[in-house]
Amino acid sequence: MGKPLNVESAPAKPMRVKPRSAEPNLRDQQRADVSxxxxxxxxxxPAIECQMCNLSRAGMMIRCTTAVTETLIPDKRAPAPGDWIAINARFDVPVLAQQSVSLSARGHIAHLRRIARDEFHLGIRFVDFDGRGFDYVDQYVHRLLSERAD
Structure with a gap:
């Protein structure tokens, strides 16, 4: 038998890990959770019914099934930057406690993410609104964010 080996470990160096918050934010506006x-x-x-899960002044996130995603995005391929998919959206936002206003917006599908087996999130960036739609979205999002801060 030989001599025992002198096994000493060098001091461990700190390892840098990229935090989750360093991932890029795909929107430049605060999001308000909605349903x-x-x-x-x-x-x-033809028109398709979906569910909005968050809203900002710049766009919205839509929750939808695989079938709906395949209808809106051929081959379920995420759009390349600058190669957005044009989309029209109609939705109501509450202006007052008892009154909603119907909005019509044009946008681009800018983001696709699979959340579960049969659930996808589509990020839609607003391009234009009919009438005062942007003002109504701005007021609604501002109200939701100020309520959340309280």
């Missing part, structure tokens, strides 16, 4: 029905359609296609 609102929304009707979507690509130009020339």
């Amino acid at each position: 609102l029905p929304v009707t979507l359609n690509r130009p020339g296609q």
Whole structure:
């Protein structure tokens, strides 16, 4: 038998780990969690009912099934930057406690994420509103965010 080996370990060096918060934020506006029905359609296609899960002044996140995703996004491929998919959206936002206003917006599907086996999230960036739609979204999101801060 030989001599025992002198096994000493060097002091461990700190390891840098990228925190989750360092992932890029795909929106530049604060998001408000909502649960609102929304009707979507690509130009020339029939309307589809979905559920909005958050809303900001710049866009919204939609929760939908695999079938709906396949209808809106061929081959379920995430859109490449600058190669957005045009979409029309209709949804209601409460202006007062007892009154809602119906909004019509045009946007781009800018983001696709699979959440579960049969659930996807679609990020839609607003391009234009009919009438005063942006003002109503701005007021609604501001109210939700101020309530959350209280």
